[in-house]
Amino acid sequence: MKTKVCELCKMEETTLYRVQIKKGKIWIFVCESCCNKSKNLPDYRYGGTWKGYRH
Ligand SMILES: [Zn+2]
Known part of the structure; x- marks a missing residue:
């Protein structure tokens, strides 16, 4: 993992x-x-999820 x-x-x-x-x-x-805290920021953008257990 x-x-x-x-x-x-x-x-x-x-x-x-x-x-x-x-x-x-x-x-x-x-x-x-x-990530949840950052959602309140005006310049927040989401670019995907990284999962360590896939590899
Ligand atoms: Zn953190």
Whole structure:
């Protein structure tokens, strides 16, 4: 099982969400709770889900 580190809270997770939280083309991977918090941001964009256990 693969993991990635959430770029906001630095927790290691097996499922992360590809999101933009700032204007521009920078995508980051965040955990579910950070993804939910980021949804309130005006520049939030969702770009897909990453699952470590598929590989
Ligand atoms: Zn997080």
